[in-house]
Amino acid sequence: QTVRGNSPGAGFRHDKRESATSEDDVDIIFAGGGTAACVTAGRLAHANPHLNILLVEGGRNNQGDPTVVHPALFAAHLAPGSTTALFYRSKPSKHVGNREVIIPAGGMLGGGSSINLAMYSRAQAFDYDAWKTPGWAAKDIIPLCDKIETYHPGSAKIDMKKHGNSGPIHISDGGFRSKCENDILRTITRETGWKELADINDFSTVGGFMKLPRYVSPDGKRQDAAHRYIHPLLQQDAPSPNLRLLLNSSVTRVLFDKTTSPPRAIGIEYRPSGSNGTELRTVRARKMVVITAGALGSPQILERSGVGNSKLLQAHGIPAISDLPGVGENYQDHHLLASSYKTSLPPDETLDALATGRKDVGAMIAAGDPQLGWNSIDVAGKLRPEDSEAKKLGPAFYDIWKRDWKSHPKKPLTIMNFINTFVGNFADVEPDRQHISIGTISLYPYSRGSIHISKSDTGYDFDSGFLSSDVDVKTQMWGYKRARAIARKLPFFEGEVAVAHPKYPVGSAAGILASSDGANKEIVYTAEDDAAIELWIRQSVGTTWHSLGTCAMKPRKEGGVVDSRLNVYGTKGLKVADLSIAPENIGANVGNTAFAIGEKAALIIAEDLGLH
Numbered sequence: 001q002t003v004r005g006n007s008p009g010a011g012f013r014h015d016k017r018e019s020a021t022s023e024d025d026v027d028i029i030f031a032g033g034g035t036a037a038c039v040t041a042g043r044l045a046h047a048n049p050h051l052n053i054l055l056v057e058g059g060r061n062n063q064g065d066p067t068v069v070h071p072a073l074f075a076a077h078l079a080p081g082s083t084t085a086l087f088y089r090s091k092p093s094k095h096v097g098n099r100e101v102i103i104p105a106g107g108m109l110g111g112g113s114s115i116n117l118a119m120y121s122r123a124q125a126f127d128y129d130a131w132k133t134p135g136w137a138a139k140d141i142i143p144l145c146d147k148i149e150t151y152h153p154g155s156a157k158i159d160m161k162k163h164g165n166s167g168p169i170h171i172s173d174g175g176f177r178s179k180c181e182n183d184i185l186r187t188i189t190r191e192t193g194w195k196e197l198a199d200i201n202d203f204s205t206v207g208g209f210m211k212l213p214r215y216v217s218p219d220g221k222r223q224d225a226a227h228r229y230i231h232p233l234l235q236q237d238a239p240s241p242n243l244r245l246l247l248n249s250s251v252t253r254v255l256f257d258k259t260t261s262p263p264r265a266i267g268i269e270y271r272p273s274g275s276n277g278t279e280l281r282t283v284r285a286r287k288m289v290v291i292t293a294g295a296l297g298s299p300q301i302l303e304r305s306g307v308g309n310s311k312l313l314q315a316h317g318i319p320a321i322s323d324l325p326g327v328g329e330n331y332q333d334h335h336l337l338a339s340s341y342k343t344s345l346p347p348d349e350t351l352d353a354l355a356t357g358r359k360d361v362g363a364m365i366a367a368g369d370p371q372l373g374w375n376s377i378d379v380a381g382k383l384r385p386e387d388s389e390a391k392k393l394g395p396a397f398y399d400i401w402k403r404d405w406k407s408h409p410k411k412p413l414t415i416m417n418f419i420n421t422f423v424g425n426f427a428d429v430e431p432d433r434q435h436i437s438i439g440t441i442s443l444y445p446y447s448r449g450s451i452h453i454s455k456s457d458t459g460y461d462f463d464s465g466f467l468s469s470d471v472d473v474k475t476q477m478w479g480y481k482r483a484r485a486i487a488r489k490l491p492f493f494e495g496e497v498a499v500a501h502p503k504y505p506v507g508s509a510a511g512i513l514a515s516s517d518g519a520n521k522e523i524v525y526t527a528e529d530d531a532a533i534e535l536w537i538r539q540s541v542g543t544t545w546h547s548l549g550t551c552a553m554k555p556r557k558e559g560g561v562v563d564s565r566l567n568v569y570g571t572k573g574l575k576v577a578d579l580s581i582a583p584e585n586i587g588a589n590v591g592n593t594a595f596a597i598g599e600k601a602a603l604i605i606a607e608d609l610g611l612h
């Protein structure tokens with residue numbers, strides 16, 4: 001299906017040629033229509049109406065889809081049978097209780113920004129400096145983070161010099177906040193050394209919590225990259241006649257002109273949906289191909305095109321275009337662990353009623369229920385332990401702490417967020433109950449994974465690498481204990497949900513509280529309790545959906561895949577522009593960095609092509 005404006009356009013020719021051009025050719029092809037791609041393509045098309053741009057997306061359109069537009073419906077995308085997410089399955093690993101960790105990623109136009117939890121979160125400034133890449137330091141990227149957004153502070157006392165005020169993405173509370181966020185913040189400030197802070201998204205603050213805004217407009221609409229950067233350009237009267245979408249079309253590989261040195265990317269091959277998987281079509285790019293299929297998709301396209309570790313390519317019978325052993329390596333995520341608690345909160349303070357069908361979604365939409373603009377996360381903090389706490393996590397953790405953290409006081413270890421709903425299978429909990437869950441996101445994990453093709457057409461071998469470093473287990477243990485201690489002191493606490501906690505030894509003083517009785521006592525953990533917690537962490541840890549690093553932007557001899565201008569080493573006319581290029585992790589949810597990469601890619605491509 002091709003879409004130009006609001007009407008279907010002409011389909012592309014079925015041909016297998018790899019050199020000639022035709023009237024169907026375009027200037028730039030984006031292989032993947034996700035977050036970064038929509039930003040880059042939207043900026044370029046808006047500034048250059050005569051540039052012919054084609055965005056090829058494996059999934060369907062997101063325009064006006066209620067599950068996209070209303071952030072409170074995000075869980076629909078992650079439900080079994082969802083066709084709007086891609087579910088990448090990693091191989092079983094002993095580090096996670098022999099489980100296959102599943103990593104969902106965006107699988108429709110707008111990518112992750114169409115289906116995510118819309119938590120607004122920005123990196124620490126030193127994160128970008130740590131990428132050690134000319135043009136990508138904090139001083140270069142922070143202005144782009146501002147350029148993205150129009151920040152609506154509401155009554156919050158935010159330093160607006162640290163935020164943007166004229167970008168396409170509106171940041172606000174979406175017109176709905178829970179009342180209990182004040183109880184949560186009061187409990188935190190009373191019971192812990194952490195403070196309520198005005199802004200943990202100013203690129204430097206750490207050590208406290210804030211009332212978090214979201215990627216949602218003040219009238220409750222999700223601010224995804226497609227609705228904000230692409231759809232306005234495709235209206236009938238919009239001045240971007242040459243921006244086209246090719247949806248439901250999975251890119252299999254990049255086509256090269258091998259007569260040039262280095263080989264030049266001249267188009268793509270793709271598989272339209274509904275073709276039984278057998279039909280392949282091609283489309284040509286006069287100027288450039290940009291791979292934008294996300295951190296788990298982009299390395300697969302590269303390898304199928306002959307760009308990757310030459311031994312792997314040879315094993316699959318793929319002629320090598322460029323020997324780049326770093327393709328698909330260096331996989332990173334943030335690990336997420338959530339514990340859940342029973343509460344006395346009323347139904348409109350959590351999303352449990354919506355998730356269990358006690359609230360009718362159709363009626364909510366018809367009534368314009370403001371809760372639809374909510375993501376259930378009102379309070380979040382960027383946190384690090386005291387030195388004495390780090391020491392208690394054991395000598396191995398403490399050695400790393402001393403090396404990488406102690407002298408970096410602005411470096412958070414985790415994000416802790418309060419999620420106003422149960423996180424898990426609702427069949428396991430009381431049906432009429434309201435819950436609160438506390439998630440701990442480990443920000444700079446030491447575990448690394450990889451993804452590579454397993455067959456030359458569609459298969460892959462994915463190792464998430466989760467918890468392969470024991471340091472990452474200790475991070476989660478610290479976060480869980482701190483979260484649990486806060487939860488027990490919340491005024492609406494009514495007990496712990498047993499399935500969302502470790503199985504403590506029978507009779508343990510640290511065991512599960514079925515009600516609020518005993519919640520005031522300090523929790524003392526024995527070595528046996530810690531062993532139960534570690535087992536539970538390994539059996540329960542999951543993804544924060546923050547995949548990155550698999551086509552890293554660093555020197556080729558260090559395993560890099562792209563240079564500072566996003567060019568794939570050993571090729572011409574081929575770039576990668578999504579989170580796969582991030583060489584190192586960042587201290588935040590990663591959506592903001594995906595937007596910033598999109599903005600930066602637009603500037604680089606415009607410069608390369610001598611455009612506006």
Ligand SMILES: Cc1cc2nc3c(=O)[nH]c(=O)nc-3n(C[C@H](O)[C@H](O)[C@H](O)COP(=O)(O)OP(=O)(O)OC[C@H]3O[C@@H](n4cnc5c(N)ncnc54)[C@H](O)[C@@H]3O)c2cc1C
Pocket residue numbers: 031032033034035036037056057058059078086104105106107108109110111112113115116117118119120121249250251252292293294295297298301544545546547577578579580589590591592594
């Ligand atoms: C469930 C979920 C919750 C999240 N919550 C948050 C949050 O609250 N805050 C935050 O900051 N971040 C969050 N994130 C992370 C953030 O949204 C993503 O990291 C970011 O959107 C990734 O951007 P990207 O451009 O790298 O890739 P994506 O946006 O994933 O884009 C890749 C696109 O390529 C397409 N594609 C893949 N393979 C092919 C192929 N072969 N051919 C054609 N198309 C292909 C995909 O369908 C997708 O549209 C979340 C992500 C998810 C999935």
